[in-house]
Each structure stands twice: as structure tokens, then as C-alpha cells.
Amino acid sequence: MNERLERLGAEVARIQNEALADGRRRNAVRGRLRRAPVLSERPALRFRRPALGFALASGALAVILLMWPGESEVIGYRAGEQSVSSRVDEWIAAPNNQTLPIVFSDGSTVKLSPGSRARVRRLSAVGASVELEHGEATVHVHHGSETRWALEAGPFVVHVIGTRFRVQWEPSEEVFALEVFEGAVRLSGPRGTRHVSRSDGEVRAKLRPPVQVKPEPEPIIEPSPAPSPAVRAPRPAVATSSDDGVEQIQRPSSEPRPLSSRPPPAPLELNLPPKIPEVVSDETPASEAPALAESDPPPIQTEESAPVSEPAWKELAENSEYEEVLSSLSPEQFEEAVWQGDASDLVNLAAAARRTRDARAGYIYNVVRSRFSGTDSAANAAFMLGRMQFHAGAPGVAATWLETYLRERPNGRFAREAAGRLIEAYLRADDTSRATAAAQRYLARHPRGPHAALARSVLQ
């Protein structure tokens, strides 16, 4: 990693050197030095009277101590019968036949309905933030003077102070429902923020994505100019909102190349391995799995059918030697790694490919999206693909990937970055109308973000 830090440092230095070309600051200091006596005292920030300084500092310290709110500890939680935990970002799934209570040490509870899945995103001394991936949760937040609780479900965030409510979120249908039993909550969503109370009854919302992007089937980059039918539609599309629920964005007629509903194959990845094995994802019903061509490699081996000796890629992956995986394995072994490795392996493998400027990086990310659809890894892969396309000079494709990421993870860890890059991508694609819309969305969510100045300039 030292080499990468050196590269980063060199890049920072290069940018800083541009600033050094401006000699105004030096001229100003030179003038000050000429005007001031050579041995002038440095304008130090020192107390001339140490006793006075000490007294002031003591007084300030006393005030701070008096106002200190006391020791505050981050709350913990217990999921079902498990022991108390303060871990975040670990998925908690309710069994299919019973509810699963998550009890927090501040007295709050989140009951997951059967089959639902959630995770605790943040914990603080005054509350927590829980993400409902799918299903239904009944929440009872213990009221306190400083309580700060939030429940995230897709692009919706329910901000709570103290109340009881039920949230339902079905990402496959992009349907959100909220029913407040006590008190009121503040609901933030793609269309703004509103207060919801018991008198509102059940509030339902159907997500309308900003662009027509159908997430499934996932785009698979063709290994050769002649696409093989086997790489298409590896599994049926996850149900999305119907056409009437999708907001169409018109592109100017003068635009040379309209954005497709899903990103076309990336130009970066044309020299891919010759064959892409067909894979049936976990969600795919066996009856709907497309038949494999005879020449295709066998599908993923299940645990039962896996060979006794571990494949070469696995040993390398366990030692985090991902660059070795790329350089030393045969195309067949590489394929095996890509189609048998877990999400973490693939993300690391793709990162290694990017480090070594291996064009297979995009291919790996596409496989991540294909195999681990709906997961954070898949969403992050969309962001990475967006970045890669952006740098490859395909801003239109990049924009589509970035939109995909933002739709799948509107509050994800790359959300701000993706939103900013989206503006740049649309600008580079000469799509002013979408750049404007992206800029508005960016400023609404990240008014002080690094792309805020760009966004404002677009709006002006």
C-alpha cells in the first residue's frame, strides 16, 4: 500500500504545485518582511500575563464541566435470543415462521415480521438507525428528551422521536408503507419530507425512479463482439414498478446517443475471457433457469458437489493474493474464481484488477451484480462501473450506472460521490436537462458537498 500512498501523495503534490505557481502570497510576505524590522518578534498568540490566562482557562474548564451532560454510552441491542451487541451493519433476518424482536438498551424495540431482514446502521447514545432491507417492521421507540431514531427503508427514512409505527418495504416492487400508531414521525423520501401521524392512517408510496432503468436482467458484458445468447438473461427480472410507475425523462432530440435503459457493454472490457459460464442466481427458480449451451462450463458447484481439494484461486484468495489470482491463473481457473468466489472475494478481485489496470475489472463487477443482486456489493459494483465508464470516456453509460447505484442505495456509502459524479457525467454527455436535475437533487441532499459549487454553477 505504500506505493499507492506515494502515488496519491505525488498526485496531491502535483495539484498543489499548480497553486504554488501563483506568487501573490509570496509577494505579500516579501513585502511584509521588507517593511518590518528584520528581527521583529513573531506575532505569537501568547498570554502576556500567564496568571490571567490560567484563570480564564480554569473558568472555562469549570463551565464546561458543569455543563457536561455526563457519561453517555452508545446503546446496545439484542436480536432474538442473542447476546447484547453493539455491532452495526450485520444483517438480522427473521425466520419465515415467526417474528424476531430486536430489543435496544434504551427500551426501544424493532419487531421484524417473518421473513424480513434488517440491520442496525448506526448506534449512538440517544438512538439508533435501522435499515429495513425488505419485509415489515413494527417499531416502538422509547421516548426521551434527546432521542434520535431513524428507520431507513430503501429511499425512505422515518425520523422518530418517540412513537410506535409499522413500516413495510418491498424493494422488488418498490412499495413502501408506513402506519403510525402513536405520536408522529417525519418521513423523508425521494419527493421530499412530510410529517405522518396516526390520523393519516396507512401511508403508501410507490417509488418512481428518476430514469427508466430496469435493474434486471443485469447487464453482462459480452466476451466477444458476437454476443452469446447464453450470457443474456441469466435469471428472470425481479419485479419492478410497472411502466406507469416509472418516470420517463426525455432527452433532447439533438443528442447523438440516447441513454439506454441499461448500460451497454463497457468498452473497457472487450478483451475478456472467451467464455462466460451461465449462472443461476439464488433467487432463480430452477424451472426458469435458461439451459446452458453444451460448450459452456458447468454451473456453480454446490457445496455437496465441490471437489475435496480446494481450487487454486481459493488458496490465493484466502491469503488475499488477488493480484496473483489475476496473473497466475489460467482463464478457466479465473472463471472458476469469478463464478465460485463469494462477494467479498470478487470485490477484492475487482479491486486488484483495477490496481493492475486489468480490463477484467469491469467483467468482475458485472458478475458481482449478476450473482449478488440486491446486495450492497452489487450496488457498489454499479458505482464502480459508473466510475470506470466515466474515466473510460463514456459519460452516458457512466450516468446510467450511477443512476442505478443511487436508485439502489440512495443512502449508500457512495451516494454523495455518485450524485456528484452524475452531474459531471451528464455535463460531459452534453445532457443539460439531466445535469440540471442531478444538480438539484445533489444540492437538496448535499448542499455542502464537494460538488455543490459545480451543482450551483449548473443551475445558474
Place this chain on the structure above:
Amino acid sequence: MDGSMAVSEAVSTLSRNSDELRDGEESVRGDAALVASLKSGHPEAPAAFFDAYGRYVERLLLRVLGRDHEMEDLLHDVFVQALANIGQLRDPSRLKAWLARMTVFVARGALRRRRRGKWLVFMPAQELPDQKIPATSHEIRDLLDRVFAVLHCLHPNDRIAFSLRYIEGLTLPEAANASGVSLATFKRRLKRSDKEFLARAQRNDHALYETLLETPRWRTSDE
């Protein structure tokens, strides 16, 4: 040539060579003359001193602190301190290294002062960009902001180690000398800064962390 003429000539030569750091023997000779002129109190010596090393000091400050609203004051401070203490410099050939140490000392003082002042500051300090960076890409400017946002979380000593080694590109002995610590101590700090920088980037700024994997792209995107 009498003493005063030699000093005048040195000052004149140095003035002509403003903004350029001289190398090798000529540099040593020039530094010796410059130090002599400074010690003798030649009226033009401070300006010549600044012309010779102002850019270098500014660069070091920029490396350690990033864009900083106090940059001009700190640059001034370094030279005021250097001029006030030039009498303690015994070996004029080490002028540049001595000045680097002085610069790091001033930068560390600024970092520590801010760190100490944190608990009394209830609002984030106003970080006004003092000079616009003429980079063309928002992405490029973003990189600077992100890197220094992470560095801001590091201990001043570790931050200085990181900046001198990776951004300024000093060798380990040079960086250790500029930091005023032994080579072993500097290595420890650098190792700690590596670890902390990466951990914080991974934890707080995934985009920067990912950027670390593909730094050259920042360059290619701009070119």
C-alpha cells in the same frame, strides 16, 4: 574584494536566482554567502533570503497543512523565526535543512494550536480557501479536500510524517531531519500514519479509499 562587497554580490546573485533552488556546490557557496549577509545585517539580505527559499517554505507548508487560511501568516512566521535565529546556524551549508526544520516546527505549532483549541470551539473553524487552485476538474479539487480531511484526523506528528514522506517526497533521513526526530522515530510515526490514514479513509471516506486503488486515473482524467 572586501567583505561588504562579497555580501552585496551574494545578495545580488541570490536575488537573480529568485524562486530557484540551486543545487550542489554553487548552492552551498550561495548559502554561505547568504548566511553571512544575514548575520551581518545586510538590509537586502532578508529579501534575498526570502527570494531564494520563499517558494520552498511555502511548498512545505502547503504539503503539511494543505490549503490554509493562515498560510500567509505562517509563511511570514517561518521567515521571522529564521531571521531571528540565524545566529544559531553554525553550518551554512545546512541552511535549507535548517529552514525545513523551522518550517515543520511552525506547521506543527499551528496544528497543535488548533488541536488544543478544538474543545473550546463549538463551531467548526472557518476554513476559507485562501487561494484558488487552478485545477480544472472538480474531481481534482475534491481529491485534495478528501486527502486533507483524512489527514486532519491524524495526530500532528503523524500527519507531518505522512506529508513529508508521501506528498513532498522527502527521503526518510531528510524527512526525519526536517521533523527533528531520529530516523527510527520517524519511521514509527510514518508507519502509524500509514495505518491511520488508510483506516480512516476506509472508515470515513470510501470514495477516497477506492481512489487509492486507482490513483493514476485522477491524472488521466485531467489530462
